[in-house]
Amino acid sequence: MPSYKAPLRDMKFVMQEVLGAGEQLAALPFYKDNETADFDLLSQVLDEAARFVETEIQPLNQTGDKEGCVRDEQGNVKTPTGFKAAYKKFCDAGWTALDSDPEYGGQGMPHLISIAMNEMICSANVAWGMYPGLSHGAYAALQAVGSDELKKLYLPHIVDGSWSGTMCLTEPHAGTDLGIIRTKAADNGDGTYSISGTKIFISAGEHDLTENIVHLVLARLEGSPSGTKGISLFLVPKFIPDASGKPGERNGVVCGSLEHKMGIHGNATAVLNFDGAKGWLVGEINKGMNHMFIMMNAARLGTGLQGLGIGEVAYQNALAYAKDRLQMRHEPRVSGEEADPIIVHPDVRRMLLTGKAYSEAGRALALWLALSLDTEAHHPDEAKRKEAGDLVALLTPIAKAFMTDNGFNVAVQSQQVFGGHGYIAEWGMEQFVRDARIGQIYEGTNGIQALDLLGRKVLMDGGKKLQNLAGTLQAFAEENEGDEHIGDYVGQLGKAAQQLGSLTMVIGQKAMQGAEGADEVNAAAVDYLRFFGHVVYGYLWARMAKIAQEKIDAGQDKDGFYLAKVQTARFYFAKLFPETKALAATIKAGNEALAVDNKAVFGWEHAALAHA
Numbered sequence: 001m002p003s004y005k006a007p008l009r010d011m012k013f014v015m016q017e018v019l020g021a022g023e024q025l026a027a028l029p030f031y032k033d034n035e036t037a038d039f040d041l042l043s044q045v046l047d048e049a050a051r052f053v054e055t056e057i058q059p060l061n062q063t064g065d066k067e068g069c070v071r072d073e074q075g076n077v078k079t080p081t082g083f084k085a086a087y088k089k090f091c092d093a094g095w096t097a098l099d100s101d102p103e104y105g106g107q108g109m110p111h112l113i114s115i116a117m118n119e120m121i122c123s124a125n126v127a128w129g130m131y132p133g134l135s136h137g138a139y140a141a142l143q144a145v146g147s148d149e150l151k152k153l154y155l156p157h158i159v160d161g162s163w164s165g166t167m168c169l170t171e172p173h174a175g176t177d178l179g180i181i182r183t184k185a186a187d188n189g190d191g192t193y194s195i196s197g198t199k200i201f202i203s204a205g206e207h208d209l210t211e212n213i214v215h216l217v218l219a220r221l222e223g224s225p226s227g228t229k230g231i232s233l234f235l236v237p238k239f240i241p242d243a244s245g246k247p248g249e250r251n252g253v254v255c256g257s258l259e260h261k262m263g264i265h266g267n268a269t270a271v272l273n274f275d276g277a278k279g280w281l282v283g284e285i286n287k288g289m290n291h292m293f294i295m296m297n298a299a300r301l302g303t304g305l306q307g308l309g310i311g312e313v314a315y316q317n318a319l320a321y322a323k324d325r326l327q328m329r330h331e332p333r334v335s336g337e338e339a340d341p342i343i344v345h346p347d348v349r350r351m352l353l354t355g356k357a358y359s360e361a362g363r364a365l366a367l368w369l370a371l372s373l374d375t376e377a378h379h380p381d382e383a384k385r386k387e388a389g390d391l392v393a394l395l396t397p398i399a400k401a402f403m404t405d406n407g408f409n410v411a412v413q414s415q416q417v418f419g420g421h422g423y424i425a426e427w428g429m430e431q432f433v434r435d436a437r438i439g440q441i442y443e444g445t446n447g448i449q450a451l452d453l454l455g456r457k458v459l460m461d462g463g464k465k466l467q468n469l470a471g472t473l474q475a476f477a478e479e480n481e482g483d484e485h486i487g488d489y490v491g492q493l494g495k496a497a498q499q500l501g502s503l504t505m506v507i508g509q510k511a512m513q514g515a516e517g518a519d520e521v522n523a524a525a526v527d528y529l530r531f532f533g534h535v536v537y538g539y540l541w542a543r544m545a546k547i548a549q550e551k552i553d554a555g556q557d558k559d560g561f562y563l564a565k566v567q568t569a570r571f572y573f574a575k576l577f578p579e580t581k582a583l584a585a586t587i588k589a590g591n592e593a594l595a596v597d598n599k600a601v602f603g604w605e606h607a608a609l610a611h612a
């Protein structure tokens with residue numbers, strides 16, 4: 001059975017030594033006044049979170065996968081054994097309220113802490129974690145754009161965990177393209193709406209963990225324009241709350257079936273049928289897509305954490321196995337047995353170091369974004385809030401796609417360390433691979449994240465957000481280019497950052513060539529995001545190596561923690577970062593090699609696409 005130990009030391013290293021979180025949070029009056037900015041307190045909360053996750057949630061991961069969720073004929077869904085009891089303990093201990101607003105019963109803790117805890121939950125049991133995870137997204141959207149009445153009625157229950165939330169976008173014919181959804185809303189004339197339609201693939205769409213489920217549903221109000229400009233957001237509770245706020249009458253939304261799927265078996269993926277269900281408008285009519293983006297952005301970062309968390313736990317288990325498994329002799333011999341532990345073989349070390357390097361850089365990115373979210377929400381200076389918000393907007397698609405792609409790759413590499421045993425269910429490694437795969441697909445596929453990054457966040461913005469980040473990288477490079485230890489990394493990073501700028505210009509110029517330009521952007525986007533991801537990870541690795549080296553030089557590395565950082569940085573720049581060179585070549589190759597003769601290559605043709 002796989003095990004998990006929360007990487008607390010590494011989390012605190014990033015928070016305090018790399019990001020200076022204590023000082024930064026103390027500059028935000030919201031946390032200072034709430035007395036939640038004190039890093040010693042936050043550190044204790046993290047220790048307690050780790051204890052809870054390791055003992056209450058992680059032991060349910062394999063059984064949850066085996067049992068899955070079961071739906072009865074009335075559409076009720078039972079979650080796997082132990083999920084409900086663990087969820088109750090989670091709520092009773094106040095974990096659902098961690099970073100929520102005290103006005104609604106929250107503890108007002110920084111995102112920094114909730115995001116670190118989220119990573120732990122994703123390592124321990126990603127399927128279980130999706131129940132509170134989606135509620136958190138629903139909370140964020142309602143809090144940002146809901147009316148005062150809705151907030152007062154719903155938020156305290158979502159915050160204390162007694163009610164959960166969902167995100168209902170996808171329909172059988174509409175996934176990426178939400179502009180063509182068919183779910184309808186009719187105005188009842190009394191402040192409510194009748195919602196009818198079918199939503200599919202709804203995570204945590206039906207279950208037995210909470211008294212009520214609050215669905216946030218995208219639908220088109222009668223008479224609204226077609227496309228995304230005519231979509232509104234509605235709140236549809238499973239049970240309509242009575243005047244006292246207790247779940248009352250059953251609403252017209254039922255779970256028609258559960259999907260049988262590759263992984264995350266412990267999470268119910270529901271088909272939901274809305275049949276004249278009573279709903280309430282959230283935010284403004286026809287602004288549903290904008291409002292839903294609040295929830296989707298939170299969920300995208302949450303999905304990135306799934307990649308990070310699964311990669312971390314898969315790596316931890318591969319490392320333990322590699323120390324134990326004796327296979328093939330190595331010179332010099334390190335064991336008195338007939339074979340040596342596989343950890344001595346360079347190719348096994350490559351797989352392990354890949355896991356370590358991607359997990360630790362991913363953690364640094366996630367916590368950097370978490371602190372930026374705190375700054376964006378609470379900094380007294382508007383310019384600082386905007387700067388932090390721009391950084392979050394720019395890096396969210398990278399956090400989602402780069403972290404889930406790497407997380408899946410790390411899960412596969414860690415499984416590979418186990419050889420044939422990695423393919424056998426009892427070791428748990430194949431579950432990590434299956435569970436990690438969905439992160440690359442949902443919340444907008446990683447291809448769509450790449451288009452969001454290149455099209456919307458970089459080109460449509462005239463490169464402004466990118467330039468701000470480039471300024472940060474430039475300043476770091478100038479300060480450290482002659483450094484004896486990290487000068488080489490800074491040199492590589494500086495070149496890649498410059499190349500990112502020039503590649504952006506080339507794609508930007510091609511983008512202006514009408515329809516062909518759009519195809520050029522589409523053709524480049526995935527490689528562009530991966531290139532960009534390496535630049536961000538390279539920056540974070542160089543920063544971490546610099547700090548670690550300073551500790552070593554000051555004689556403060558008692559247990560080798562800082563040496564491990566310095567050497568993992570060296571591995572990253574020698575073995576992973578050079579992928580940027582291949583990516584630059586494939587980005588430059590553009591759309592030409594994709595514009596093949598449709599008939600010859602695909603056995604399909606269309607007059608409008610006369611490629612040769």
Ligand SMILES: Cc1cc2nc3c(=O)[nH]c(=O)nc-3n(C[C@H](O)[C@H](O)[C@H](O)COP(=O)(O)OP(=O)(O)OC[C@H]3O[C@@H](n4cnc5c(N)ncnc54)[C@H](O)[C@@H]3O)c2cc1C
Pocket residue numbers: 167168169170173174175176177200201202203204261269438441442443444445446447448522
């Ligand atoms: C287990 C699971 C849980 C889910 N949970 C939820 C949930 O809670 N709520 C919810 O609303 N949805 C949920 N989804 C749906 C998920 O978000 C969608 O499946 C996903 O966004 C992709 O949509 P699609 O499946 O319709 O694929 P499509 O949109 O049909 O895409 C197919 C392929 O075409 C590519 N593609 C499409 N358009 C373009 C383009 N313009 N340029 C380049 N490539 C393109 C895509 O990247 C993809 O590779 C879930 C799905 C699964 C499997």
